[in-house]
Amino acid sequence: MKTELMSANYAAARSVISARVEVVAAYPITPATTVPEQIALLNEDGFYTGQFIRVESEHSAIFACIGASSTGARAFTATSSNGLLLMDEGLHWAAAARLPIVINNINRSVSPSWNIHVTHDDSYSKRDTGWIQFYVSSVDELYHTIIQSFKLAEDERVLMPVMINSDGFVLSHTLSSFDYLEPEEVDKFLPPYSPPHWIMDPANPVSHGNIVFPEYYQEFRYMMHEGTQNALKVYEEVEKDYKNLFGKYFGGPIDCYKCDDAEVVFTSQGSIAAEAKDAVDELRDEGYRVGNARVRMIRPFPVDKIRELGSHVKGFASFDRGVSYGFGGPVANDIRASMYHTKYRPMIKSYIGGLGGRDMTVTDIKEVIKDTYKAVESGDLGPEETWHDLME
Amino acid sequence: MPKTSYSKPMVGATGETGSWRTFDPVVDYDECNRCRTCWLHCPEAVISLDEDGTPHTDYDYCKGCGICAQVCPKQCIEMVRTDERKRRTGEV
Numbered sequence: 001m002k003t004e005l006m007s008a009n010y011a012a013a014r015s016v017i018s019a020r021v022e023v024v025a026a027y028p029i030t031p032a033t034t035v036p037e038q039i040a041l042l043n044e045d046g047f048y049t050g051q052f053i054r055v056e057s058e059h060s061a062i063f064a065c066i067g068a069s070s071t072g073a074r075a076f077t078a079t080s081s082n083g084l085l086l087m088d089e090g091l092h093w094a095a096a097a098r099l100p101i102v103i104n105n106i107n108r109s110v111s112p113s114w115n116i117h118v119t120h121d122d123s124y125s126k127r128d129t130g131w132i133q134f135y136v137s138s139v140d141e142l143y144h145t146i147i148q149s150f151k152l153a154e155d156e157r158v159l160m161p162v163m164i165n166s167d168g169f170v171l172s173h174t175l176s177s178f179d180y181l182e183p184e185e186v187d188k189f190l191p192p193y194s195p196p197h198w199i200m201d202p203a204n205p206v207s208h209g210n211i212v213f214p215e216y217y218q219e220f221r222y223m224m225h226e227g228t229q230n231a232l233k234v235y236e237e238v239e240k241d242y243k244n245l246f247g248k249y250f251g252g253p254i255d256c257y258k259c260d261d262a263e264v265v266f267t268s269q270g271s272i273a274a275e276a277k278d279a280v281d282e283l284r285d286e287g288y289r290v291g292n293a294r295v296r297m298i299r300p301f302p303v304d305k306i307r308e309l310g311s312h313v314k315g316f317a318s319f320d321r322g323v324s325y326g327f328g329g330p331v332a333n334d335i336r337a338s339m340y341h342t343k344y345r346p347m348i349k350s351y352i353g354g355l356g357g358r359d360m361t362v363t364d365i366k367e368v369i370k371d372t373y374k375a376v377e378s379g380d381l382g383p384e385e386t387w388h389d390l391m392e
Numbered sequence: 393m394p395k396t397s398y399s400k401p402m403v404g405a406t407g408e409t410g411s412w413r414t415f416d417p418v419v420d421y422d423e424c425n426r427c428r429t430c431w432l433h434c435p436e437a438v439i440s441l442d443e444d445g446t447p448h449t450d451y452d453y454c455k456g457c458g459i460c461a462q463v464c465p466k467q468c469i470e471m472v473r474t475d476e477r478k479r480r481t482g483e484v
Contacts, residue, residue, distance in 0.1 A: 098396045159395060198398040208398040211406050216397070223395055 001246065004180045008139045008171040011178050012078060012104045013038030015146035017048050018186045022073035025053035025064030027083065030116050031168040032106040035078035050074075058083040062090030062101075069099035070200040070208065074150060074193045076101070080168060081108035081122045088126070094161045095130025095224060097208065100153030100193065101161040102146060103131075107270065107321075108168040109356045117357020118167040120269060120322035124330050130224050132162045132231050133299045135269035140178035141250050142166045144242070147186060151238050156196045157230045167271040169357065181246065189245050228300050235297070253302035255294040256309070258284065262291030264373050265309060268319040269295050269331060272360045279365035290369050295331060306338040315347040317372035319365075319388075321354040328352065328385045347372065347381050353388030364388065404453065409436075413456030415471040417449055418480075423468035430460035430469060 006014070012035050016024060026036035042048040051068075055061045058079050065075040079087065084105050094101050109119035123133060132152065136142045142164065149162040166172060198206045212220065232253060243249040257277050259265050266276050273294035280292045293309060293316075295302075310316070320329030327333060332350030339346065349372045354360040368388055375382050399405035417430075426445030435457065438450040449460075461469040478484040 096396065197394050197396065206398045206400055207405065208396070210397055210399055211409075212397045213407070216393075219393060220396060223393070227395070 001179045001181055001185065003177050005175055005177050006139065007034065007173050007175050008142045008166050009034040009078075009106065009173065010038050011139050011143040012146060012166075013042060014180055015143050016050070016076055017042060018181045018183050019147045019150050019190060020050075020074065020183050020186070020192070021076045022050040023053065023065065023068035023075045024048075024050060024077060025055050025061045025068070025075070026077045026079070027055050027058050027061045029058070029080045029083040031108055031172045032078045032080040032083065032104070034172070035104060035106070058086040059090060062087040062094065065101045066090060066094050066097065066099055067200070069094070069101050070097070072193060072195045072199045076103070078104040078106065080106045081110050084122045084126060085110065088129070091126055091129040091131060091161075096220070098159040098197070098224070098227070099161060100150065100159060102149045102153060103161070103163045104142070104146060105163050105165050106168050106172045107165050113356075115356045117169055118270070118321065119355045119357070120165070120320070123163060123165045124322040124324070126163065127299055127330065130160060130228060131299065132158075132160055132228060132297070134162065134164045134297055135273075135295065136164060136166050136171070136250075137271055137274035137294060139171065139174075139176040140248075142171065143178045143180070144246075144248050145250065147181070147190065148235075148238050148242055150193070151190050151241075152231060152235050154193050155234045155238075158227050158234050159196070160224065160227045160231065165270065170271040179246075179248070185246075189241060232297075232300050232302060232304075250296065251294065252305070253295075253297035254305045254309075255296055257292040257294070259291035259293055259309060259313070261289060262313055263289045264315040264317055264369060264376055265291040265293045265313050266317045266319065266365065266369050267293045267295050267331065267335065268321070269298065270321060272319060272321060272354060272365065275360065275362060276365050279362045279369060282362065283366055283369060288369070288373055290373065298331060298334070301334050301338065303338045306335055307342050307344075310335075310339045310342065310344050310346050313346050315349065315372045315376040317349055317351060317369050319351045319353070319368060321360075323352055323355075332385075347375055349375060349381070350385045351388050352385065353390075358389065360388075408452045410450075410452045410454050413451075413454060413474055415456045415458060416451060416474050416477045417454065417456070417458065417460050417469050418472045418477055419447060419449075420468040420470065421446065423466050425466055427465060429463050429465060433459050433463045435459060
């Protein structure tokens, strides 16, 4: 292991070497561009020895990965925003074909209005494709979560593709240190992918994607649901192994900070969640009993962990950097749904903001947490959805 | 059950797809000159030939697309409703 200083995108490109990815197919789009660009350079210089396929669109990129993964190769791609949306058909296909492809989606606002900065709408809109979804908060976490994701995706109990989301520019183009692992080190953790069912092999032909009539279709969908749900337990094992081998641990599906005695916890995804630690520290100094619950995984949704938190906190200040138009904050609503079948009724306030890359500073986060704190103290929930810093 | 559907190559790997058909190709063997054009064009490869070139359609898998009837130079393949064909052959 050696410490390097790089942007998240450059680190993501290195994870491809470390995880011995065999095929990368990618098409450039800001702010993801420097991921495939770096992989192409590393390929030219002989550091990345797999195939790098230059394709004509993101639709082709995901289908090239599907082809590669179907032959039993480990496949990766990176994209952003409209690029991810162009992949849509292939995202559903990869999940239903049970192909353990890994994508690094660099969150970028969806146009119009044209904007290259972070909003989580691109990946939120892919929530129901079957892909396991992570949101990361640092360069180091992105690099290691990509490596972990191959292990998680390729586990026979899961066998579902994984999308790791990292905030555009805030992470993608910001340099930070991370601990690089040589592929020989990662070998101890990640064996070569060996597909547990069919593979595309001319010597032993099978056809896949054939017609399945109403008698069986539903069962295949149920197995996808089961595989995705298994990911919570399997990821626990993956993280344990990883910690033992490399001393790295990022906090499970929800990384809790000072939550044990907190009355209010702030939940969020992505880089805001790292910033929120400072907000929590400052508020603690001011006498507020608050904590930070950084939601790293939104699918499968960590229901048990939310219920455990909800059993002892009085309020959730749930922040979404994206919207489900007509029904507000997607993660806030998932937290509400998770608590419904319990006897606990913490206040769950939804906040939406930071869209189009609008800065969410420590001051902003403190304001949000204090708003929920006030609701808890007064017993008056107030609005169930608040757009933070919205112009009149 | 496997985690996702796949099949090994065999006749009718996905069931008797001929059940989709509405119209059946029926060859007038008195007119047919055994030219094999229908056999060549059939996208499902369900037309088999006798040694002299006489075509036979496998109704278990023919989807009734009608390409054979369209390409037949003698225009001696008629598309007939399935139940009508069965009545003619005494199947029903």
